[in-house]
Amino acid sequence: MKSICADLVLQRLAPDAGAALNRQLYDCLREAILDGSLPPSSPLPASRDLAREIAMSRNTVLHAYAQLQAEGYVHSRVGSGTFVAATTPESQLSAGRARAAAPEAPAAVRLAKRAQALVADAAAAPRQWGAFMPGVPDVTQFPHRTFGRIVSRLWRAPTPDLLTYSHGGGHPALREAIAEHLRVARAVRCNADQVLVTEGVHQAIDLSLRMLADPRDTVWVEEPGYWGFHKVLQMDGTRVRALKVETGDDSPEAGWPHGGTPPRLIFVTPSHQYPLGSVMSLARRRALLDHARASGGWIFEDDYDSEFRFAGRPIPSMQGLEPDSPVIYVGTFSKTLFPGLRVGYMVLPRALAAPFRTAHADLYREGHALTQVALAELIDQGHYAAHIRRMRVLYARRRALLAGLIATHLGPAYLHPQASNAGLHLVLQLPEGCDDVAVSQDAEAHGVLTRPLSRYYRRKSAQRGLLLGYACVQEADIEPAFQVLLGCLKRARAA
Numbered sequence: 001m002k003s004i005c006a007d008l009v010l011q012r013l014a015p016d017a018g019a020a021l022n023r024q025l026y027d028c029l030r031e032a033i034l035d036g037s038l039p040p041s042s043p044l045p046a047s048r049d050l051a052r053e054i055a056m057s058r059n060t061v062l063h064a065y066a067q068l069q070a071e072g073y074v075h076s077r078v079g080s081g082t083f084v085a086a087t088t089p090e091s092q093l094s095a096g097r098a099r100a101a102a103p104e105a106p107a108a109v110r111l112a113k114r115a116q117a118l119v120a121d122a123a124a125a126p127r128q129w130g131a132f133m134p135g136v137p138d139v140t141q142f143p144h145r146t147f148g149r150i151v152s153r154l155w156r157a158p159t160p161d162l163l164t165y166s167h168g169g170g171h172p173a174l175r176e177a178i179a180e181h182l183r184v185a186r187a188v189r190c191n192a193d194q195v196l197v198t199e200g201v202h203q204a205i206d207l208s209l210r211m212l213a214d215p216r217d218t219v220w221v222e223e224p225g226y227w228g229f230h231k232v233l234q235m236d237g238t239r240v241r242a243l244k245v246e247t248g249d250d251s252p253e254a255g256w257p258h259g260g261t262p263p264r265l266i267f268v269t270p271s272h273q274y275p276l277g278s279v280m281s282l283a284r285r286r287a288l289l290d291h292a293r294a295s296g297g298w299i300f301e302d303d304y305d306s307e308f309r310f311a312g313r314p315i316p317s318m319q320g321l322e323p324d325s326p327v328i329y330v331g332t333f334s335k336t337l338f339p340g341l342r343v344g345y346m347v348l349p350r351a352l353a354a355p356f357r358t359a360h361a362d363l364y365r366e367g368h369a370l371t372q373v374a375l376a377e378l379i380d381q382g383h384y385a386a387h388i389r390r391m392r393v394l395y396a397r398r399r400a401l402l403a404g405l406i407a408t409h410l411g412p413a414y415l416h417p418q419a420s421n422a423g424l425h426l427v428l429q430l431p432e433g434c435d436d437v438a439v440s441q442d443a444e445a446h447g448v449l450t451r452p453l454s455r456y457y458r459r460k461s462a463q464r465g466l467l468l469g470y471a472c473v474q475e476a477d478i479e480p481a482f483q484v485l486l487g488c489l490k491r492a493r494a495a
Ligand SMILES: Cc1ncc(COP(=O)(O)O)c(C=O)c1O
Pocket: 134, 135, 199, 200, 201, 202, 203, 226, 228, 269, 274, 302, 304, 331, 332, 333, 334, 339, 343, 344
C-alpha cells in the first residue's frame, strides 16, 4: 500500500511539465502542505520509500526535501525522519490580508500649515514627457545598453559594500570621477573628499538649509527663481528675500534686498539663470562672493544644466573664481543623463565637508552604491563626456528650430532678450497683460506642455511668458506642437 504522501504526489504531478523533476516534486509537496493535505507536524515518508513509491530517483526526492527544509516547510530530526513544520513560512510572512480601501472620499486630516501651503500650490508637473516640457532631456538617447552592460556585470558578483547602507557621502569611485569631471568641464576647484553624492538638487537644498539656517534666518533667492528652491524653503521656515536678476546694464548690487539681517544662504544659478537663461556678470559674482565672505554666509550655486552651452566658451563656475570660495557648488545628472536616475552632487567648502557628510548619512541614509559605481565607470570610460557632446549638437539643433519658428511666426521680440544660447528650454516672452497661466492651461488641454513664466516670481509685477522645453522633443514634432501653441495664443489675443 502506498503512503498518503505518495498518493498525493501521483495525483498532482503533471505528466509533462517543463520543470525539473525535483522542482515538480517540491511544488506538489509544498502545495499539499499549504492546502492542509499534509497537516502540520505530520511525518513525510523516508526518501528511499517515497522514491520507490513514485518511481523517481532517491536523489530527486532528497533535493525536493532539502529545498522544503531550506524554506521552512519541513524539518528533519536525526534518527526520526522528516516532518511538516508546525507553521508555514507564509503564515510568518503575512499579518493577514487587509481589504483594499473602499473608493470613498478620504476623511479630512489636519496637515501642518507649511504642508497645507505646499500641497495647495504644488508645482511638480504630473506629465514629464512631450512637447514642450521644460527641463527634461531626451531620455531616449541615454546609452542604456552600455550602462546596462556595466550594471549587469556588477550584479553578477556584488560585494556586500554595494548592498548595505552606504556611508561617507557617496561611493569613492563616483566622488573621484565627479571631481575630475568638474575640474575639467566646470573649472570647479575640488578634491573627491569635498564631493557629496545626493539624490538630486532638492536634497542638496534641504541639507544646506538644515545645516546652515535656523528657522526664521534670512536667505536670498533669485527672482525669478527655480520653484524647487521655494518649495524646500517653504518647509524649512526661513525668511525669504528676493534677489532680483540683473537686467544687463545695472550695477552689480541693483535689486539686492536692503537692510535686515544678512543672508545665511544665497540661492543662485549664475551660469544659466533659471528660468530666464541669462549669465550672471563677473562683477555681480564678485560682489556676491565679497558679501558672503564679509557676513559669514554661503552661496548655493545651482549649476543644473551648464554642460549644454551651444555658442562661445563654457561659463566657468562661480565656485572656481576664488580659492576657498564660500560656495556650495551643486550639480545633477538629471539633465545630462536622465532625471529618474536621482543622482546629483554637492562640492562643499572644506570646512563644511565633514559635518555635511555626517548629517547626510544620519538624515537620509545613503544607498544606491551599485548605481554609483556603474555611473563612475560610465564617466571613467569616456561614455559620459561623449554622450554630453552628442546631446549638445542635438539640443542646439532643436533650439535653433524652435527659436526660428518663434522669430518667423511671432517676431524676434517674443524671444526673451536676456537668454543665452544654452540649456534645455527657452522663454517665449508674452505681451504685458497676457495671462500666461491661462495660455499654458489651454495649451495643456490641447496636448502641449509649457510652464508660465509668471509662476517663477513672488511679486505681482511678474513678466509674462512661457517656458518651452525643446530638448525632449523630436525634431519632427517641434513644428506641429508649435502650431498648436500659436492657436492658443490667437485665442488668448481674441479673448
Ligand atoms: C534650476 C534647476 N535646479 C534643479 C533642478 C532639479 O534637479 P534634480 O533633478 O537634481 O533635483 C531643476 C529641474 O528642472 C532645475 O530647473
